[in-house]
Amino acid sequence: MNRRAALIAASLLIATGPIPLAAAADPTKAWPFKVPDETSIPAGAMGEAIALGRKVVTQTQTYAKAYVGNGLNCSSCHLTGGTVAWAAPFVGLWGVFPEYRSRSASVNALQTRINDCFQRSMNGQALPNDSPEMLGVLSYVWWLSQGVPTGMDVDGRGFRKITAPATPDKAKGKTIYAEKCASCHGAEGGGINNPDGSYLFPALWGPRSFNIGAGMARLNTAAAFVKANMPLGQGGTLSDQEAFDVAAFFTTQPRPDLAGKEDDWRQGGKPKDARY
Numbered sequence: 108m109n110r111r112a113a114l115i116a117a118s119l120l121i122a123t124g125p126i127p128l129a130a131a132a133d134p135t136k137a138w139p140f141k142v143p144d145e146t147s148i149p150a151g152a153m154g155e156a157i158a159l160g161r162k163v164v165t166q167t168q169t170y171a172k173a174y175v176g177n178g179l180n181c182s183s184c185h186l187t188g189g190t191v192a193w194a195a196p197f198v199g200l201w202g203v204f205p206e207y208r209s210r211s212a213s214v215n216a217l218q219t220r221i222n223d224c225f226q227r228s229m230n231g232q233a234l235p236n237d238s239p240e241m242l243g244v245l246s247y248v249w250w251l252s253q254g255v256p257t258g259m260d261v262d263g264r265g266f267r268k269i270t271a272p273a274t275p276d277k278a279k280g281k282t283i284y285a286e287k288c289a290s291c292h293g294a295e296g297g298g299i300n301n302p303d304g305s306y307l308f309p310a311l312w313g314p315r316s317f318n319i320g321a322g323m324a325r326l327n328t329a330a331a332f333v334k335a336n337m338p339l340g341q342g343g344t345l346s347d348q349e350a351f352d353v354a355a356f357f358t359t360q361p362r363p364d365l366a367g368k369e370d371d372w373r374q375g376g377k378p379k380d381a382r383y
């Protein structure tokens with residue numbers, strides 16, 4: 108350690124006392140998953156931005172209508188407004204971006220990552236970076252990330268990986284779909300709508316679902332999401348094989364294309380389950 112770093116470390120120790128071991132940021136360990144208490148939402152403009160961000164995420168069809176090209180909300184996949192572990196939560200994301208991603212072969216700001224989901228998962232358009240909607244989502248993620256140290260993943264980030272069987276069975280997946288999913292997501296995968304056009308149950312394929320460039324269109328990602336979270340309220344009831352079988356079925360059904368998809372992974376790192 109050089110003299111400057113040693114002095115800073117010493118002054119920090121004087122100011123705060125020794126950092127307790129449990130709180131020392133060890134990048135090899137995940138931070139405990141915790142949704143902050145509602146009462147920690149500040150009053151005033153910041154609180155209003157957080158509230159707008161939560162609405163953009165849970166009622167995207169209403170609060171970011173102009174930027175959406177399908178029938179989904181962010182919370183169709185980021186369950187309960189991004190507050191559920193292993194359902195790609197937003198908790199703790201503030202301090203892990205900017206992050207290098209091999210899909211774009213560049214360092215992505217959190218705004219870029221959010222817009223990726225607008226353009227792919229929502230089959231829509233990018234939000235302007237300084238729009239109230241973007242600032243709202245950023246504020247909401249910031250609030251959900253209180254107390255999580257910079258650079259640390261929370262325990263429950265993304266989806267819990269499951270082991271891929273040698274060969275997922277699409278035909279079996281079709282049967283599982285009919286038995287365990289179609290009652291909510293519809294026999295033709297188009298979901299079930301309320302009379303006002305909003306969804307009661309979201310579409311898994313077809314024009315009202317995510318496009319081919321979305322993370323959910325990848326077999327491993329879809330299988331991991333399904334294993335942990337579906338059928339809704341019965342997460343963990345399918346075997347890994349069944350989760351892969353049903354994911355192999357619905358991810359390969361017709362869905363919107365993504366213009367410019369050939370630019371993905373242009374410097375390598377393409378995962379085996381990429382659709383193109």
Ligand code: HEC
Pocket residue numbers: 164167179180181182183184185195196200220221224225228229244264265266317321322323328
């Ligand atoms: C069809 C499902 C789906 C929808 C709808 C969706 N996303 Fe995502 N989102 C994903 C998947 C899959 C990932 C990648 C998770 C992983 O691989 O760990 C992801 C990742 C993210 C991440 C990065 C998470 C991380 O841990 O790095 C952010 C931020 C995000 N989405 C924001 C949004 C926002 C905002 C919306 C609504 C505009 C949205 N998403 C809609 C499926 C979806």
Ligand code: HEC
Pocket residue numbers: 179182183184186187283284287288289290291292307308309310311316317323329332333337338339353354357
């Ligand atoms: C009881 C109704 C119900 C059943 C049964 C069900 N789901 Fe879902 N599913 C939902 C709801 C509701 C959501 C969206 C979550 C929300 O809005 O809170 C969802 C979301 C999803 C999503 C992400 C959003 C999208 O539209 O792509 C996928 C993928 C999914 N379900 C797959 C499945 C699979 C596969 C099965 C069968 C193994 C299944 N679901 C069974 C209700 C159900």
